[in-house]
Amino acid sequence: MRITVIGSGYVGLVTGACLSDLGFKVLCLDKDEEKIRALQNGEVPIYEPGLQALLARNRADGRIRFTTDALEAGEHGDVLFIAVGTPPAEDGSADLVHVLSVAAMIGQHLKNFKLVINKSTVPVGTADRVRAAISHELSQRGMALDLFDVVSNPEFLKEGAAIDDFMHPDRIVVGIDEGLNHSKSQRMMGDLYASFNRHHARTVWMDVRSAELTKYAANAMLATRISFMNEIANLADVLGADVDHIRRGIGADNRIGHSFLYAGCGYGGSCFPKDTQALVSTAREHGQGMQVVAATERVNQQQKEILVNRLVATLGPDLTGFKIAVWGLAFKPNTDDMREATSRVVIPNLLERGAQVSAFDPVAGVEAMKALRSDCQDKPQWLERFELAKDDMAALVDADALLVLTEWKNFHNPDFQHMKALMRRPFVLDGRNLYNPEALAELGIAYQGVGRRNDLVQLMRSGSSPADDATHRKEEAVSALHA
Numbered sequence: 001m002r003i004t005v006i007g008s009g010y011v012g013l014v015t016g017a018c019l020s021d022l023g024f025k026v027l028c029l030d031k032d033e034e035k036i037r038a039l040q041n042g043e044v045p046i047y048e049p050g051l052q053a054l055l056a057r058n059r060a061d062g063r064i065r066f067t068t069d070a071l072e073a074g075e076h077g078d079v080l081f082i083a084v085g086t087p088p089a090e091d092g093s094a095d096l097v098h099v100l101s102v103a104a105m106i107g108q109h110l111k112n113f114k115l116v117i118n119k120s121t122v123p124v125g126t127a128d129r130v131r132a133a134i135s136h137e138l139s140q141r142g143m144a145l146d147l148f149d150v151v152s153n154p155e156f157l158k159e160g161a162a163i164d165d166f167m168h169p170d171r172i173v174v175g176i177d178e179g180l181n182h183s184k185s186q187r188m189m190g191d192l193y194a195s196f197n198r199h200h201a202r203t204v205w206m207d208v209r210s211a212e213l214t215k216y217a218a219n220a221m222l223a224t225r226i227s228f229m230n231e232i233a234n235l236a237d238v239l240g241a242d243v244d245h246i247r248r249g250i251g252a253d254n255r256i257g258h259s260f261l262y263a264g265c266g267y268g269g270s271c272f273p274k275d276t277q278a279l280v281s282t283a284r285e286h287g288q289g290m291q292v293v294a295a296t297e298r299v300n301q302q303q304k305e306i307l308v309n310r311l312v313a314t315l316g317p318d319l320t321g322f323k324i325a326v327w328g329l330a331f332k333p334n335t336d337d338m339r340e341a342t343s344r345v346v347i348p349n350l351l352e353r354g355a356q357v358s359a360f361d362p363v364a365g366v367e368a369m370k371a372l373r374s375d376c377q378d379k380p381q382w383l384e385r386f387e388l389a390k391d392d393m394a395a396l397v398d399a400d401a402l403l404v405l406t407e408w409k410n411f412h413n414p415d416f417q418h419m420k421a422l423m424r425r426p427f428v429l430d431g432r433n434l435y436n437p438e439a440l441a442e443l444g445i446a447y448q449g450v451g452r453r454n455d456l457v458q459l460m461r462s463g464s465s466p467a468d469d470a471t472h473r474k475e476e477a478v479s480a481l482h483a
């Protein structure tokens with residue numbers, strides 16, 4: 001069985017790379033010529049741990065190739081994966097323009113039986129629209145309409161751990177509808193994922209509509225857990241409780257479990273925000289409420305503002321003359337994906353308030369600059385006060401506060417003494433709850449996590465900030481940094 005993957009982004013590339021590693025001959029198509037040229041030259045246009053090596057190995061062995069030629073791609077695969085983007089439209093619904101244009105393209109080139117597998121996250125009913133688009137093209141060409149089947153196979157990988165997720169799936173959801181080609185499609189899907197079902201059956205078979213909705217339900221559930229914990233954390237802050245204790249206390253309950261209970265400064269990424277909005281939009285279209293999910297998204301939007309609100313509560317609304325350091329720009333660690341990243345809310349807000357911003361991210365610097373230029377396109381002068389620092393410590397020089405937005409491992413154990421010496425005001429707003437409030441208190445660093453109590457911030461406000469006597473230590477540390 002040969003495989004074509006249409007759309008060579010995060011999902012398409014990982015799918016293609018992993019399936020080629022399982023021995024399939026894979027051809028990846030993308031309409032982005034620059035991306036395909038880079039891939040043909042052995043470059044990988046995204047940061048995803050392990051992807052570069054996986055692609056290099058399978059490219060060298062001739063199992064994976066890249067093209068912009070739709071005809072070649074259509075002819076190559078017995079199965080054609082659709083893995084193009086489904087970004088949010090103005091009203092929050094999923095924009096299916098890419099999916100449907102791929103469907104039309106498939107219909108224009110189809111000559112013999114192909115199994116069309118929809119891996120993009122799409123609203124219920126999309127498979128019917130894909131079928132209709134392919135059938136339309138086939139009938140224009142006077143071809144038989146049973147030359148294909150459309151199945152749903154939503155993807156559950158996480159960026160940053162995508163290869164491991166694909167190669168060791170908790171489950172594989174496959175939606176197939178009754179019809180002429182049902183048994184052939186089922187056999188092909190079984191063969192495709194046989195490697196993952198050898199030990200025990202991981203495939204969950206269902207009808208197409210249920211499979212389409214399963215993906216949204218999964219993302220909405222995970223997003224809801226995060227927003228729920230964020231609300232608990234905000235309450236814990238007011239009540240003087242610590243959300244980290246609460247997280248452990250409830251996670252130990254088997255019915256709840258430990259995953260996705262971390263409070264912080266909001267979720268981002270290409271999936272949770274758009275998929276929750278799309279689910280709400282689908283429900284609305286069908287006259288249904290989706291109140292829990294709508295609230296999840298609302299809470300998340302507020303949560304992305306929380307660190308700036310706290311900064312303003314301490315330093316005042318006008319941040320002119322203050323320098324704010326930011327650690328972490330990508331929406332989460334181990335990716336350079338900037339889609340819906342919290343940094344894209346925080347940084348323009350700081351710049352609008354007149355702050356100077358110095359930011360560091362281990363891998364997302366280039367993507368972050370592109371995103372911020374686009375976000376600030378109406379106010380390009382703001383970016384004159386923004387700089388990308390060469391490393392985490394360089395971002396801190398003379399800073400009045402540090403905002404931690406992404407939990408990269410490199411940020412877990414910084415040299416706090418050095419940090420304190422470099423900053424004009426040792427004040428850490430920890431949006432990912434990486435640090436121990438007591439340890440930082442002992443070091444004289446004003447600290448506020450999310451739901452971790454705020455004693456030190458009050459200490460700062462009362463004028464007993466330990467920052468004032470730091471000048472000579474700071475000079476020493478700065479010269480060490482430049483040495």
Ligand SMILES: NC(=O)c1ccc[n+]([C@@H]2O[C@H](COP(=O)([O-])OP(=O)(O)OC[C@H]3O[C@@H](n4cnc5c(N)ncnc54)[C@H](O)[C@@H]3O)[C@@H](O)[C@H]2O)c1
Pocket residue numbers: 006007008009010011012029030031032035083084085086098101102119120121122155156157158159270271
């Ligand atoms: N990124 C994730 O973590 C993730 C996880 C699970 C599911 N998904 C879903 O998978 C889908 C793809 O997401 P992604 O993050 O890989 O998107 P992406 O934007 O990284 O990649 C999409 C690719 O499709 C290409 N494309 C668009 N139209 C095309 C066409 N007509 N022909 C050929 N190529 C075309 C684009 O050029 C782009 O390279 C989305 O529906 C998303 O919701 C994403």
